Amino acid sequence: MVTPIMRYKAGGPTRTTWKVLSLILALVSGVSVHGQQSSDAAETQQGITPDLRNEDMPLTAKKGNFLAVPIPFSNPTLDSGLVLVGGYFHAQTEKQKATQPASATGVMYMKSSNGSYAYGVGNASYWNEDRWRFKGFLGYADLSLPLLVGDPGSTGLSVDWLLQGKLGYAALSRKLGGRWYLGLVGRYVDVDQQIDANLQSRSLPGKNTILSAAAGLSLTYDSRDMPGNPYRGRLFTASALFTSKALGSDDDYQGYALDYRSYHSLAKPFVLAWTAQYCSRAGDVPLWDACRLNLRGSAATDYMGLSSVVAKVEGRWRLSERWGLVAFTGAGQLTESFTGGDDYDIVTNYGAGIRFTVQKSNRVNLRLDYGRVDNDAAIMLSVGEAF
Secondary structure (H helix, E strand, C coil), X not given: CCECCCCEEEECCCCCHHHHHCHHHHHHCCCCCCCCCCHHHHHHHCCCCCCCCCCCCCCCEEECCEEEEEEEEEECCCEEXXXXXXXXXXXXXXXXXXXXXXXXXXXXXXXXXXXXXXXEEEEEEEECCCCEEEEEEEEEEEEEEEEEECCCCCECXXXXXXXXXXXXXXXXXXXXXXXXXXXXEEXXXXXXXXXXXXXXXXXXXXXXXXXXXXXXXXXXXXXXCCCCCCCCEEEEEEEEEEEXXXXXXXXXXXXXXXXXXXXXXXXXXXXXXXXXXXXXXXXXXCHHHCEECCCCCCCCCCCEEEEEEEEEEEEEEECCXXXXXXXXXXXXXXXXXXXXXXXXXXXXXXXXXXXXXXXXXXXXXXXXXXXXXXXXXXXXXXXXXXX
16 A cells, blocks of 8 residues: 655644535534533434534634634644634524524635635524524635555655635435434535646546536434534434536536444443444546545545545543543545555554533534554644544
8 A cells, every 4th residue: 555654744624625615514503502401402403513602712702693713723634724714693583492403604714824725605504493404605715735646565655736616515404204304415616626746646537627516315314412522322424426417517426425423421421432434436536526534643635535434433531521531543445546555455543632622511622633544643633523
């Protein structure tokens, strides 16, 4: 497999263009639950992420239903930087507060030390006693990403991968019953890419301009007691997204994904969390939409291919109301790697971290992790748990 170049940069959750922009939703989409509610009440009102209005947080500016918060990050994908998020939580009746999360609209701007930046606007809405859910965003990103390429058995070559373009995403979901939701998904991506080297890789896609329009379905089951940092419950998601020339795309290809996450409160101060994930692509797949391993300790762009299988497990100890420790490990496998390496090579990681709770009612943590992937290592700073 490819021998990674040693990198001691800091790491975090940001993946590619649309993942950066999805921070809009991840920080302003609100949920009305508080940590002291019963589990039944919490499960009926959970949204995508905690409602950050509920409690004072460092550096947060709040006025009525408006909220502004800076989010620092540091990672081997984008180096160090800051995400600025401003959100407005829409007014609710007392009945709506009791049966569904608060709808929210927000804007976001991200800037990193390697020259990358992104901005956008997003919305998360809930109505009819949470039977219907909508999330969507529009944005622009100009990213400089590391790309590791090489042949099996040789030293990996790290080059610059430049992405610049527009993104639109929308998902409308309907409750089927219990905790199941079925959703219709649409995505539009128009990007220019440049790979800053004269590479003759057997599998790196060569197009510089990519227009991608896609539609598909998603199925979700969610029994977590709190979405941002669960102590118990399960989350299952399955999705199929079809990119087609009939929708205006340059090429035809398909993407499929499965993600199962489980959380267990084994003892009062200890939570065991684990996840198993599967990703598959078929057709003329652009590099930016590849399956990735996303193991903490390496850049998100180090391991990309047409399919991936990943398993991760993490133990979380709460030392006090504010402080905690974690230990984690994981393993993943790619097929038809875009960047080099043999099919079915197993890539592993391990690491440990410190948590500091910045909002107790919804368990929002500042996360500092150290992780290793083979010869690669990173110190990662971000807000929120890895999964």
